[in-house]
Amino acid sequence: MTIIFEDVHFAYDGIYTALRGVSLQIDDGESVAIMGTNGAGKTTLIKHLNGLLRPSQGRVILDGMNIREKSVAELSRIIGLVWQDPDHQLFLDSVEKEILFGLKNLGFSPEESEERCVTTLEKLGISHLAKRRPFSLSGGERKRVALASILATEPRILALDEPTIGQDARQKKRLAKMLREMNDEGRTVIVVTHDIEFAVENFPRAIAMANGQIVADGPTPVVLSNETVLDMCSLTPPQMTIAARELHSIIPSIPERLTHVTELEREILRAIGGES
Numbered sequence: 001m002t003i004i005f006e007d008v009h010f011a012y013d014g015i016y017t018a019l020r021g022v023s024l025q026i027d028d029g030e031s032v033a034i035m036g037t038n039g040a041g042k043t044t045l046i047k048h049l050n051g052l053l054r055p056s057q058g059r060v061i062l063d064g065m066n067i068r069e070k071s072v073a074e075l076s077r078i079i080g081l082v083w084q085d086p087d088h089q090l091f092l093d094s095v096e097k098e099i100l101f102g103l104k105n106l107g108f109s110p111e112e113s114e115e116r117c118v119t120t121l122e123k124l125g126i127s128h129l130a131k132r133r134p135f136s137l138s139g140g141e142r143k144r145v146a147l148a149s150i151l152a153t154e155p156r157i158l159a160l161d162e163p164t165i166g167q168d169a170r171q172k173k174r175l176a177k178m179l180r181e182m183n184d185e186g187r188t189v190i191v192v193t194h195d196i197e198f199a200v201e202n203f204p205r206a207i208a209m210a211n212g213q214i215v216a217d218g219p220t221p222v223v224l225s226n227e228t229v230l231d232m233c234s235l236t237p238p239q240m241t242i243a244a245r246e247l248h249s250i251i252p253s254i255p256e257r258l259t260h261v262t263e264l265e266r267e268i269l270r271a272i273g274g275e276s
Helices: 042-047 072-076 095-105 110-123 139-151 169-184 196-202 227-232 239-250 261-271
Strands: 003-012 016-026 031-036 057-062 079-082 157-161 188-192 205-210 213-219
Touching: 003 042, 016 042, 016 057, 016 213, 031 042, 031 169, 031 196, 042 157, 042 188, 072 079, 079 139, 095 110, 095 139, 110 139, 139 157, 139 169, 169 188, 169 196, 205 227, 213 227, 239 261
Parallel strands: 031 188, 031 205, 079 157, 157 188
Antiparallel strands: 003 016, 003 057, 205 213
């Protein structure tokens, strides 16, 4: 399902303008990271996907249809949105019930709901929390529960707002693996994140935003190694880009705009004659 934003503007209470003429297209099955400083409009943008917000001006088109024609309930069957703050999503008295609630509401049978619940808990490494009360858990654990409640439904389009906050390296790897699997199945994955290393390692396309507008859109290594874009969006360069710049000052033949360790290794070998 193709998503198209056509000159979308949005102002909260008609006063604070959060989106200023955003136009973009995300094709079916893409994997995209949306990045930028706080207040850039990233979260506002993805809230338009499932109708939680409606444009003040412009249109959001999903699979050829203006989303104004669909309710939030109808859109939620297609688009799963995971909030940055899990407390906005959790309300039941056990982790298991949180996950089963959405599945049952979307019409899955009790048997399939139970199977999906068990599988998703295992994939996210939180099976041991199934009977726990969500609000007795740590912030990182609650985040995984909120994520599980959406992932279990296997939406056609998945949008996540800052999913790596509060997660350790092992959980980030587990999350990345699960998102790759969903994307490999043909699902569209959209992630709002400040985690530049997570974006570089896992998303081929990056959209950079500042002041409610898109300032760059393209291959992630190109966008996130552009110093002007990084400055506009208050983003720190990827670690490999920092390393490449330092090495370039000593060995000019090594490019400055590298983002992956394999690229840097290859250029170092070439510079010292270890690779032709």
